[in-house]
Amino acid sequence: MKKLLTLLLALTTAVSLAACGAPEAPAEPSEPAPSASEPAEESSKPEENEAEPAAMPGQERLSVADASRFLGTVEDFAVDDAGQTVLLMRRATGSDLPRELKVTLTEDTNYSFDSAQLGNGAFLEVYYGGEPDETGAVDAIAVNDLISEDLVVYNGTLVEITTDPEKEEGCSLLLDPLTEDGMQYVFHVDESTQFYLDFASLKAGDKLHVIHSPASTRSLPPQSAAWEIFPYTEPEAGELPAPAAEAPADGGDALVEAPLGSPENPIASEPAAE
DSSP states (O other): OHHHHHHHHHHHHHHHHHHHTOOOOOSOTTSOOOOTTSOSSOSSOOOTTOEEEEEETTEEEEEETTOEEEEEEEEEEEEOTTSOEEEEEEEOTTOOSOSEEEEEEOTTOEESSOGGGOOTTOEEEEEEESOOOTTSEEEEEEEEEOOOHHHHEEEEEEEEEEOOTTOSSOEEEEEEESSTTOOOEEEEEOTTOEESSOGGGOOTTOEEEEEEOSOEESSSSOEEEEEEEEEOOOOOTTOOOOOOOOOOSSOSOOEEOOOOOOOOOTTTTSOOOO
16 A cells, blocks of 8 residues: 555656656756846857846845856855955755855955845855865855855755646645754745756655745745755765754745845946946
C-alpha cells in the first residue's frame, strides 16, 4: 500500500510539472540570474560590470551583467591597507557557492540601500568582478541588502507541485523543511522565476534551495514568490545552518513584507553607459 501511494504521488507530481510549463534550466547555473523584466533573448547586452536596476517581485535590486555573484551573511568587518572596508562573509546555507568570501567595498561600489546601515548579520547579494587579490578579497561592483537569511532562503524537500486551473502559466511548490524546527512553505512559480536545475525532472523527495521574496502570507503554510530555485547542497562539517523560518503570528491572508531599505538608488536614474 505504501509503495502504491508513493507511485501515485510521483505520477501526480509528474503531471503537475508538465502543466506548469516551466522554462529550461540555465546552461550555466554559476552565472548571475537575469532580470525578470528582461526578454528571453536580447539583441544586445549591457556593458560588462555595468550595474542596472533589476525588477524583482516586491523590491528593486541591482543586477550586473557578466559578473560573479555571492549571497551570504556578513560575519565581520575589516579595513585593508588602502583604508577600504572589507566584509567577511559566509555563504547562504544550502548553496554551492564558496563557503566564505572577503568582499572589498570600493568608492565605485553601487548600493541599492543606505550603505551606512550595513552591520554584522546582514544578508547581502554581492556582484563582484576580477580575481581575488593577495589577501583573497574581491571588489564589490553592486550590493543588495536582502535583510536576513531566514527571510529569503528556504531549504526543503519537495512534497508536491500544484497548478491553478484558472491560470495558463505558473504553479506552486509545497516543501517540507529540512530542519526539525522549520515548517512547510508554499512557493509560487511564474515566468520571472529562475531555475538552476532541470525543472521537468523534479520529483517528490528532491531537496531544493529556494531564494524567495521576503513577503509571505500569514496563511498556514505561509506562501511566497520564488525568485530562484537551485538543487540543495549539503553544508560542510562545522558550517552554520540557516535559521528556521518563523511561523506567522496569526492566521489570515495578510501580506507581510520586511522593511527593505529604499534610499535613493545612485544609479537607477542614470542612463546606461554607451
